[in-house]
Amino acid sequence: xxxxxxxxxxVSIVAVLCFLPAAFASERIDLxxxxxxxxxxxxxxxxxxxxxxxxxxxxxxxxxHTWNIGKYEDYEGTAWYFRPFQLPAGAQGxxxxxxxxxxxxxARVWVNGVEAGSHEGGHTAWFVDISALxxxxxxxxxxxxxxxxLETIPGYAMDMGxxxxxxxWWHYGGIVRxxxxxxNEPLLLRRQHVRSQISGDSxxxxxxIVVENFSKQSTNVTVRLTLYAPSGEPVANVERLLxxxxxxxxxxxxxHADHLxxxxxxxPQVYRVEATLADRTGAVIDSLDDNYGFRTIELRDxxxxxxxxxxxxxxxxxxxxxxxxxxxxxxxxxxxxxxxMKELQVTLTRPVHYPQHPxxxxxxxxxxxxxxxxxxxxxxxxxxxxxxxxIALAKQMMAEMIExxxxxxAIFGWSVCNESATNTxxxxxxxxxxxxxxxxxxxxxxxxxxxxxxxFGADPKINAASLADFVMMNEYAGTWHGDPEKLDAALARVxxxxxxxxxxxxxxxxxxxxxxxxxxxxxxxxxxxxGHLELFRKYDFIGGAILWCYQDYRSHRNLRPGExxxxxxxxxxxxxxxxxxxxxxxxxxxxxxxxxxxxQYPELWHPPAGFKATIARQPxxxxxxxxxxxxxxxxxxLDQSRTVIAAGEKALPEIGDAQQIxxxxxxxxxxxxxxxxxxxxxxxxxxxxxxxxxxxxxxxGDSVTDMEKRGIQVP
Numbered sequence: 001x002x003x004x005x006x007x008x009x010x011v012s013i014v015a016v017l018c019f020l021p022a023a024f025a026s027e028r029i030d031l032x033x034x035x036x037x038x039x040x041x042x043x044x045x046x047x048x049x050x051x052x053x054x055x056x057x058x059x060x061x062x063x064x065h066t067w068n069i070g071k072y073e074d075y076e077g078t079a080w081y082f083r084p085f086q087l088p089a090g091a092q093g094x095x096x097x098x099x100x101x102x103x104x105x106x107a108r109v110w111v112n113g114v115e116a117g118s119h120e121g122g123h124t125a126w127f128v129d130i131s132a133l134x135x136x137x138x139x140x141x142x143x144x145x146x147x148x149x150l151e152t153i154p155g156y157a158m159d160m161g162x163x164x165x166x167x168x169w170w171h172y173g174g175i176v177r178x179x180x181x182x183x184n185e186p187l188l189l190r191r192q193h194v195r196s197q198i199s200g201d202s203x204x205x206x207x208x209i210v211v212e213n214f215s216k217q218s219t220n221v222t223v224r225l226t227l228y229a230p231s232g233e234p235v236a237n238v239e240r241l242l243x244x245x246x247x248x249x250x251x252x253x254x255x256h257a258d259h260l261x262x263x264x265x266x267x268p269q270v271y272r273v274e275a276t277l278a279d280r281t282g283a284v285i286d287s288l289d290d291n292y293g294f295r296t297i298e299l300r301d302x303x304x305x306x307x308x309x310x311x312x313x314x315x316x317x318x319x320x321x322x323x324x325x326x327x328x329x330x331x332x333x334x335x336x337x338x339x340x341m342k343e344l345q346v347t348l349t350r351p352v353h354y355p356q357h358p359x360x361x362x363x364x365x366x367x368x369x370x371x372x373x374x375x376x377x378x379x380x381x382x383x384x385x386x387x388x389x390x391i392a393l394a395k396q397m398m399a400e401m402i403e404x405x406x407x408x409x410a411i412f413g414w415s416v417c418n419e420s421a422t423n424t425x426x427x428x429x430x431x432x433x434x435x436x437x438x439x440x441x442x443x444x445x446x447x448x449x450x451x452x453x454x455x456f457g458a459d460p461k462i463n464a465a466s467l468a469d470f471v472m473m474n475e476y477a478g479t480w481h482g483d484p485e486k487l488d489a490a491l492a493r494v495x496x497x498x499x500x501x502x503x504x505x506x507x508x509x510x511x512x513x514x515x516x517x518x519x520x521x522x523x524x525x526x527x528x529x530x531g532h533l534e535l536f537r538k539y540d541f542i543g544g545a546i547l548w549c550y551q552d553y554r555s556h557r558n559l560r561p562g563e564x565x566x567x568x569x570x571x572x573x574x575x576x577x578x579x580x581x582x583x584x585x586x587x588x589x590x591x592x593x594x595x596x597x598x599x600q601y602p603e604l605w606h607p608p609a610g611f612k613a614t615i616a617r618q619p620x621x622x623x624x625x626x627x628x629x630x631x632x633x634x635x636x637x638l639d640q641s642r643t644v645i646a647a648g649e650k651a652l653p654e655i656g657d658a659q660q661i662x663x664x665x666x667x668x669x670x671x672x673x674x675x676x677x678x679x680x681x682x683x684x685x686x687x688x689x690x691x692x693x694x695x696x697x698x699x700x701g702d703s704v705t706d707m708e709k710r711g712i713q714v715p
Contacts, residue, residue, distance in 0.1 A: 026182065026183065026184045026185070026188065026285060026286040026287070027088060027091070027182070027183045027184075028180055028181070028182055029085070029088065029180060029181040029182075029183070030178075030180055031063070031083065031085060031098075031140075031178075031179040031180050031181060032062075032063050032064065032178055032179060032180075033062060033063065034060055034061070034062060034063075034083070035060075035061055035062075035063050035065070035081045035082060035083040035175070036054065036058040036059070036060060036061075036081070036082040036083065037058065037059045037060070037061040037065070037067070037079065037080065037081055037082075038050075038055055038057060038058050038059065038079065038080050039067065039072060039075060039077070039078070039079045039080075040077065040078040040079055040080055040143070041075075041077055041078075043077070043078050045078065045080050045143060046108075046143060049113075050080055050082075050141060050143075051110035051113055051115070051141035051143075052110075052113040054082055055080075058082070061081075063081070063175045063178075063179055063328075064101075064174075064175060064176055064177050064178060064179075064328035064329075064330075065081075065174045065175055065176070065328050066104070066172040066173060066174035066176050066325075066326040066327050066328045067079050067173055067174050068146075068170060068171060068172045068173055068174070068326055068327075069323070069324075069325075069326045073565075074565060075173070076146060076147050076148075076171060076173075077145065077146070077147055078143060078144070078145045078147075079143075079144055079146075079173060079174070080141060080142065080143050080144075081141070081142040081144070081174075081175055082139065082140070082141050082142075083139070083140055084137065084138065084139050084140075085138050085139075085140065085181065086136065086137055086138070087134055087135070087136055087137075087138070087183070088183065091183045092134060092135070092136065094131070094183050094184060094185060094186070095129070095131050095183070095184045095185065095186050095188060095214045096129075096130050096131045096134055096181060096182070096183050096184075097127045097128065097129055097130065097131075097181065097182045097184075098111065098116065098127060098128050098130050098140065098179075098181055099125065099126070099127040099178075099179065099180050099181070099182060100119075100125065100126055100127070100175060100177065100178075100179050101125050101176075101177025101178040101179070101357070101358070102122060102123050102124060102125065102176050102177040102357075103119065103122065103126075103142065103144055103174070103175050103176065103177075104122030104123070104144070104146055104171075104172055104173050104174060104176050104327065105120065105121070105122045105144070105145060105146045105147075105148075105152065105173065106118070106119075106120050106144065106145040106152075107119050107120075107142055107143065107144050107145075108142070108143045109128055109140065109141070109142050109143075110140070110141040110142075111130045111133040111134065111138060111139070111140050111141075112133055112134070112135060112138055112139060113139075114133050116128040116129075116130050116133055117129075120152075120393065120396075121153070121393070121396070121397050121400065122146075122154075122176070122354070122376075123354040123355040123356075123376065123397075123401075124355050124397065124400035124401055124404060125177070125400070125404055126400070127182075129214075131214070142175065144173055144174060144175070145173075146171050146172070146173030146174075148166045148167070148171070150384065150387075151384070151387060151389045151390055151393070152393075153375065153376055153377055153390065153393050153394060153397060154166070154167040154353070154354075154376040154377070154378055155167070155380070155384070157378060157379030157380070157381075158379075158380065158381035158383060158384055166556065167353075167376070167378050167379070168378065168555050168557045168558060168568070169319055169321070169352075169353070169553060169554070169555055170321060170326070170327075170553070170554040170555060172321065172326045172327035172328070174326075174327070174328060175328075176326075176327045176328045177328070177357060184285070184286055185279070185285045185286065186213065186214040186215040187211060187212070187213050187214070187215070187219070187221060187244060187277060187279075187285060187286070188211070188212055188214075188277070188285075188286045189209060189210070189211060189212075189275055189276075189277050189286045189287065189288045190210040190211070190212050190248075191209075191210050191288070191403060191404075191406075192207050192208065192209045192210070192225075192273065192275045192288065192290060192407070193207070193208040193406045193407070194206070194207045194208075194273050194290070194292050194406075194407050195208075195444060196257075196294060198260065198262075198294055198295075198296055201258065201259055201260050202256065202257065202258045202259075202260060203256070203257050203260055203294050204254070204255075204256050205254070205255050205256075205257070206252055206253065206254050206255070207225050207252070207253045207255065207273060207275065208250050208251075208252050209223050209225070209250065209251045209252075209253060209275045210248060210249070210250050211223065211242060211244050211248075211249045211250070211251060211277060212247070212248055212249070213244040213245060213246050213247060213248075213249065214246075215246060216246055217246065218243060218244060218245045218246065219243075219244055219280075220241055220242070220243055220244070220280060221241075221242050221244050221277055221278060221279060221280070221285075222239050222240070222241055222242070222277070222278040222279075222282070223239065223240050223241075223242050223251040223253065223275065223276070223277055223278075224237070224238070224239035224240075224275070224276045224277075224278065225237070225238050225239070225253045225255055225273065225274070225275055226273075226274045226276070227255060227257055227271055227272075227273055227274075227292075228271060228272040228273075228274065229261065229271060230261055230269045230270055230271060235257050235258070235259075235271075236255040236256060236257050238253050238254070238255050239253075240253055257294075260294045261294075262293075262294055262295050262307050263293030263294060263295040263365075263409040264295065264306060264307055264368065264627075264629070265306065265311070265313075265347050265368040265369075265370075265626055266368055266628065266629060266630060266631070266681050266682050266683060267368075267629060267630055267682050267683075268293065268365060268366055268367060268368040268409070268410075268683065269293060269294070270291050270292070270293055270365050270366055270409070271291070271292045271293060271294070272289050272290070272291065272292070273289060273290050273291075273292045273407065274287060274288070274289040275287065275288050275289070290407040291361075291362060291365045291366075291407060291408055291409065292407050292409060293365065293408075293409025293410075294409075295307055295409055296308065297370075297412045297446075299446065299469065299470055299502055302500065302501065302502045302503075302540075302541040302543075303502060303540070303541075303543060304502060304543040304544070306370075306626070309626065309627045310620060310625075310626075311347075311543075311624075311625070311626040311627075312540075312542070312543055312544065312620070312622070312623045312624055312625045312626070313347045313348035313370060313543070313544040313623075313624050313626065314345065314346070314347065314348060314533075314544060314545045314546070314547075314590045314623060314624040315341070315345075315346035315347055315348040315349040315369065315544075315546050315547070316341060316344065316346060316349065316546060316547040316548070316549055316550050316572075316586075317349060317350060317351060317352050317507070317546060317547070317548050317549040317550065318337055318338075318341065318349075318351065318352060318549055318550035318551065319352050319549065319550075319551065319553040320334075320352065320354075320356070320357065320360075321553055321554065322551075322575065322577075323575050323576065329357060331359050334357060334359050334360055334363070335359075335363070336577070337550060337551070337577070338360065338363045338364075338367070338369075339685075340550075340573070340577070341369075341550060342367055342369075342683070342685040343587065343685055343686055344550075344572075344583070344586055344587050344590065345586075345587060345590035345591060345592065345624065345687070346369055347368060347369060347370060347624060347626070348369065348370050348371075348504075348544045348546060349364075349369055349370075349371055349372075349546060350371070350372045350373075350374060350415060350450065350472065350504075350506050350507075350546055351371055351373060351374075352374075352549075353374055353376045353378055353418055354374065354375065354376040355373055355374075355375065355397075355400075355401040355404075355405070356373060358404075358405075361405055361408045361410065361411070362408075364408070364410035365408050365409055365410045366683075367683050367685070368410075368681075368683060369410055370410060370411075370412050371408075371410045371411050371412070372411075372412065372413040372414065372415050372448065372472070372504075372506075373401060373405065373411060373414060373415065374414075374415035374416070374417075374418060374449075374450070375394060375397045375398055375401060375415075375416065375417070376397075377394060377416070377417035377418060377420060378417070378418045378419055378420065379418075379419055379420055380417065380420040380421060380427075381420075381421050382421045382424040382425070382426035382427055383426075384421075385420070385421060385424075385426045385427045385429070385430035386426040386429070386430070391430065391433060394416070394417075394430075394434060395433075395434070395437050398414070398416065398434065398437060398438060398441070399437075399441060401414075402414065402438070402441045402442050403441070406442065411445065412445060412446060413445050413446035413447060413448055413469065413470070414438050414442070414445060414446075414447055414448075415447075415448055415449050415450060415472065416430075416431060416434040416435070416438065416447065416448075416449045417430075417431075417434075417449045417450070418449065418450040418474075419450060419451070419452040419474060420449075422449065422451060422453065422463060422464040422465070423453045423458045423459070423462055423463040423464070424462075425462075427464060428462065428463070428464045428467070430464075431449060431464035431467055431468070432464075432467060434447075435447050435467060435468075446469035446470060447468060447469050448465075448468040448469055448470050448471065448472045448504075449464070449465075449468065449472060450472045450473075450474050450506040450507065451463065451464075451465045451471065451472060451473055451474065451506075452473075452474040452475075452481075453465075454471065454473045454494055454498075455473065455474070455475045455476075455477070455481050455490055456481070457490070457493065460497045460498055465498065465501075466498065466501075468501070470501055470502040470503070470504060470543070471494070471498050471501045471502070471503045471504070472503075472504050472506035473494065473503055473504070473505055473506060474505075474506050474507035474508070474548075475487065475490070475505060475507070475508050475532075476507070476508060476509070476510075477490070477532070478510070478524075478528050478531075478532075479510055479511060479514045479528075480511075484528070484531065487532065487535055488535055488538075491535060491536075491538075491539050491542070492539070495539055495541055501541070502541055502542075502543045503539075503541055503542045503543065504542070504543055504544040504545070504546065505532075505536060505542060505544065505545040505546060506546050507546060507547075507548040508528070508532055508545065508546075508547060508548065509525065509528070509529075509547050509548040509549065509570050510524050510525040510528050510570065511558050511568060511569060511570050512552075512560070512568075512569025512570070513558060513559065513560055513569070518569060518574075518580075521569055522580045522581055522582050525572070525580070525582045526581060526582045526585050529547070529582060529585060529586060529589065530585065530589060532545075533545065533589055533590075533623065536623050537621060537622055537623045540620070540621070542623065544623075544624075545623060547572070547586065548570055549570055549571055550571055550572065550573065551571040551572075551573050551574065551575060551577065552567045552568060552569050552570065552571040552573070552574045552575045553567065553568055553570075553571070553575065554566070554567060554568075554575075555567070555568045558570075572586055587689075590624055591618075591679075591687055591688040592617060592618055592624055592625065592626060592628060592687055592688075593615055593616065593617055593618065593628060593631075593655060593679050593687055593688045594615070594616050594617075594618060594658075595613060595614070595615050595677065595679060595688045595690050596613070596614045597611060597612070597613050597614075597675060597677055597690050597692040598611065598612050598692070599611050599673070599675070599692065599694055600612055600662070600664075606668075607667050607668060607669075607670045607673070607694070607696070608665075608667065608670075608673060608694055609664060609665065609666065609667070610662060610663055610664035610665055611635075611637070611662075611663055611665075611675050611677075611692070612660055612661070612662045612663075613633065613635070613660065613661045613663075613677055614658050614659070614660050615633065615652065615655060615658065615659055615660075615661070615679065616655065616656070616657055616658040616659070617655045617656055628652075628654070628655035628656075628687075629653070629654060629682070630653060630682040631652045631655055631679055631680060631681060631682065631687065632649055632650060632651050632652055632679075632680050633649065633650045633652060633661055633677065633678070633679055633680070634648070634649045634677075634678045634680055635647065635648060635649075635663065635675065635676065635677045635678070636675075636676050637665060637667075637673060637674070637675050637676075638673070638674050638676075639667055639670045639671075639672060639673055640670065640671050640672035640673075645665050645666075645667045645670070645673065646663060646665035648663065652679075670694075670696075671695065671696040671697075672693075672694070672695045672696070673693070673694040673695075674691060674692070674693050674694075675691060675692040675693075675694075676689075676690075676691050677689070677690045677691070677692075678690075
């Protein structure tokens with residue numbers, strides 16, 4: 001893999017001009033679609049030079065692709081992908097790279113029979129320089145191995161037995177994200193890192209734009225930064241002359257922006273930062289753009305503040321998988337799931353145990369979800385944490401995740417591992433090493449990890465959680481972690497033992513194996529969701545709570561007796577996205593607003609002649625709790641024939657203390673009325689949904705007390 005820069009040069013004005021050849025505009029060539037595929041259980045492909053001569057018995061597959069669906073669903077080992085590609089006219093002689101959005105897990109690449117490069121890691125993008133290998137017509141071969149080991153990440157969970165467990169999700173091998181070629185001049189833009197300081201409604205910022213020069217001579221180029229407001233209007237435009245030496249160069253460009261629109265949970269104002277690279281004639285030879293958002297995130301007094309407003313947030317995790325696509329997800333599946341998660345009030349997620357698809361980061365940016373992405377270290381032992389190979393690989397994965405996702409406003413912290421031996425000297429040293437590494441890469445964000453020792457009373461003087469910027473605590477009281485009655489005392493102890501730390505409950509929930517079937521499992525899940533959220537609200541140092549997880553997912557672990565492969569039943573939807581009853585409960589428990597409805601009566605025993613809605617934001621003592629700006633109310637009243645009696649909307653610019661909406665209507669002949677009332681976020685998702693029913697039978701036969709219980713106001 002080519003990703004390291006040979007050296008960095010801060011931008012300067014240099015008088016020397018070097019002439020470039022005629023500009024070739026950068027081009028991206030899609031390599032998704034049909035590839036040829038074959039498994040290699042005997043590991044003979046490399047020895048038999050399949051990269052030069054295609055083997056027999058090939059199958060046609062569609063990339064992105066995983067082989068672990070269907071007949072190869074449990075196949076661990078090596079498999080191969082092959083496809084031809086054509087270079088566009090005039091491309092040969094330029095700088096050409098072969099890119100993969102992700103390949104799980106170890107990959108080697110050959111172009112025209114010559115090995116071009118390799119990569120280890122299953123969830124981040126990588127590339128190889130194939131400029132010297134390409135012809136007008138070419139063949140690429142990719143060997144991928146999804147076999148775990150003691151030094152892979154993810155890998156064998158040594159503290160739970162080396163040979164009977166890998167990790168608690170499925171081993172989806174393949175080219176699991178996009179594949180593409182890029183054709184560039186010998187000069188190109190690699191990435192940009194934007195930082196800013198906000199003062200009032202203005203900001204001063206810098207953009208570190210990395211320029212790579214693959215020629216053997218220095219040259220002058222123009223690097224331009226353009227900042228576009230959410231409306232699409234340019235609000236900053238700055239350019240600099242860069243003397244680009246061979247290798248890596250960084251142009252640091254300062255900018256100023258006024259009249260800012262801040263990124264927030266319900267009004268996620270996303271700016272676009274475009275960097276362009278122009279040659280001495282002014283011709284643009286490369287460009288790139290990223291999301292950016294202006295916001296402040298602070299940890300103060302054990303609380304989380306977004307743009308100066310205290311927030312307590314909730315959400316859930318989600319595995320990147322489905323029965324129809326596995327890890328090789330399409331945007332349609334991702335959009336469906338994350339849209340449902342927004343309807344489920346998600347404002348916070350530690351997305352899952354591994355870096356996410358770029359689409360998910362973009363969705364979080366545009367829909368107001370704060371994220372703590374993580375590298376896939378799960379149940380690692382002290383022996384693994386002290387292995388130099390593991391540490392080097394962890395640092396590589398962390399660097400790739402951060403470099404590729406730096407500019408996303410949704411990200412407020414990074415996580416370096418999950419449920420591992422961080423309560424040992426070696427584990428503590430691993431966290432120190434990774435903490436320093438992350439801060440070197442990204443000084444502005446917070447660093448933590450998901451800990452499952454705190455619930456058992458791990459000594460904070462030994463446990464690495466005491467070194468984190470905030471504590472992430474996994475708790476399964478009532479299932480794996482024992483007596484649910486002890487959770488209250490455990491949370492109080494955490495408050496005492498980590499007196500300067502905000503806590504996020506990074507996992508809680510229920511696995512179906514703790515009940516005899518799915519029905520009883522979901523009954524237990526609903527009980528624990530409601531009970532644990534109530535306890536979390538009691539301790540105001542708990543800034544967030546994250547349910548594990550959105551959907552049931554495939555695994556070899558945490559299955560019912562006698563099963564060696566199947567589904568971990570921990571979702572509030574099943575693997576096919578069919579909803580369990582806990583879906584609606586979670587949605588209601590996590591609404592950021594309290595809404596009460598009542599019908600209004602002109603006279604006793606007469607049909608309603610209107611309704612009243614009382615709306616308030618949840619107080620800071622609640623979880624979740626955050627400011628509600630720019631919401632609207634929408635309602636419809638139907639009679640017994642489903643005729644619309646009343647319908648409308650009302651803007652609610654600020655929702656704080658209780659405010660009321662009173663809507664009159666006329667329905668003198670109604671025998672049944674149904675009021676449906678929704679509170680809608682500025683992003684279009686539903687924050688609260690309530691219904692209220694009336695029937696003439698109820699009004700004529702029930703007591704005043706019964707009527708009042710139903711929300712009917714009796715004069």
